[in-house]
Amino acid sequence: MRRALEGITVVAVEQAVAAPYASSRLADAGARVIKIERPEGDFARNYDKLVQGQSAYFVWLNRGKESICLDLTIEQDCAVLDAMIAGADVLLQNLKPGSISKLGFGSAELRKRFPRLITCDISGFGEGGPLSHLKAYDLIVQAESGLCAITGTAHGSARVGVSVCDISAGMTALNGILQALLRRERTGEGASIQVSLFDAIADWMNVPVLQLDYSGYHTARAGVNHPSLAPYGAYHCADGKEIIFSVQNDREWVNFCTKFLRQPELIRRPGFADNMERICNRAALDEIVADRFAQLSSGEAMAELEGAGLAYGRLNEIEEFSRHSHLRRVPVSTPAGEVHVIAPGAIFDGDGTPVLGAVPAPGAHSESLRREFGG
Numbered sequence: 001m002r003r004a005l006e007g008i009t010v011v012a013v014e015q016a017v018a019a020p021y022a023s024s025r026l027a028d029a030g031a032r033v034i035k036i037e038r039p040e041g042d043f044a045r046n047y048d049k050l051v052q053g054q055s056a057y058f059v060w061l062n063r064g065k066e067s068i069c070l071d072l073t074i075e076q077d078c079a080v081l082d083a084m085i086a087g088a089d090v091l092l093q094n095l096k097p098g099s100i101s102k103l104g105f106g107s108a109e110l111r112k113r114f115p116r117l118i119t120c121d122i123s124g125f126g127e128g129g130p131l132s133h134l135k136a137y138d139l140i141v142q143a144e145s146g147l148c149a150i151t152g153t154a155h156g157s158a159r160v161g162v163s164v165c166d167i168s169a170g171m172t173a174l175n176g177i178l179q180a181l182l183r184r185e186r187t188g189e190g191a192s193i194q195v196s197l198f199d200a201i202a203d204w205m206n207v208p209v210l211q212l213d214y215s216g217y218h219t220a221r222a223g224v225n226h227p228s229l230a231p232y233g234a235y236h237c238a239d240g241k242e243i244i245f246s247v248q249n250d251r252e253w254v255n256f257c258t259k260f261l262r263q264p265e266l267i268r269r270p271g272f273a274d275n276m277e278r279i280c281n282r283a284a285l286d287e288i289v290a291d292r293f294a295q296l297s298s299g300e301a302m303a304e305l306e307g308a309g310l311a312y313g314r315l316n317e318i319e320e321f322s323r324h325s326h327l328r329r330v331p332v333s334t335p336a337g338e339v340h341v342i343a344p345g346a347i348f349d350g351d352g353t354p355v356l357g358a359v360p361a362p363g364a365h366s367e368s369l370r371r372e373f374g375g
Helices: 018-028 056-061 075-086 107-113 138-144 164-187 197-204 206-215 250-261 275-280 282-294 298-307 318-322 366-372
Strands: 009-013 032-037 065-069 090-093 118-123 191-196 232-236 242-246 311-314 329-334 337-342
Touching: 009 018, 009 075, 018 032, 018 056, 018 065, 018 090, 018 118, 018 164, 056 337, 065 366, 075 366, 090 164, 107 118, 107 191, 118 164, 138 164, 138 197, 164 191, 164 197, 191 197, 232 282, 242 298, 250 282, 250 298, 275 282, 298 311
Parallel strands: 009 032, 009 090, 032 065, 090 118, 118 191
Antiparallel strands: 232 242, 242 311, 329 337
């Protein structure tokens, strides 16, 4: 079956996470992705050696690509890159701010030469503003954006456990590139896209910012409790396991009180009658809820929550998630052998096991690509 982006060529001057995330998903969709690595390779190859001697990050984000190592301080290698861009549909890059322009491959200049080209520049803080010149990595942006301030517990802030700013920037870039490709089909014109880690995650921070700006409501760090819905969080059961459940609306609150807590008198008790009252009285409510969970095993609690029509889940460790009955895995070839990665989230036409391209060794395609593009 023909994949959606077959015939599209993407040149990715990329490193680390954000741009490789976007380009790997373009490769999954059938695009030809040519990954430009520095002579020593993408530094993400050395983040760890935990997947058969390879970096988990690199294996995850670089399937389905061709790799060429270029030294862009050398005229001949710049000529190879120039020839690639001349035949490309998309140029994606996330080098240090200003670096790509100094090399002669800035978006504005390239768009004048190649009007159908789509360029996408990923940076930490964007093209303008007082911090735009800075390098910015995921944790720095988590901190700057206030995300760390609302993550953690009352005892202190925490980092979100995965590189969420990098991933959100990659997702935003992917979305922008797909929009630009669709627009080009209609107009014949390319586009220049700028994505920053800060802007991408700032969009995700709308709820706490809107709550603060318009009502003065401060989102409190709540561990594995929801900061603005109650009851919604993790509770210990009699067998020592924790169950997370959620009440999202008045109907669920009525069911929870009558069918799970078996205390229908709580439904309209002052202090508990609606979500804002329950948030203000969370400590008192949590004492009641925790007492009920403590009477039940995790299995019993889940059965009763399901019977009450409420959403619930287990507070799993990574080991438990790795064995989860819903987890889909697909094989990917790597230089060190086959690895089974978690499958992409979107399932097309019922095919839950897509075929993913191989992870390249550093410069695995350098010779053939130099021949193709005149180097």
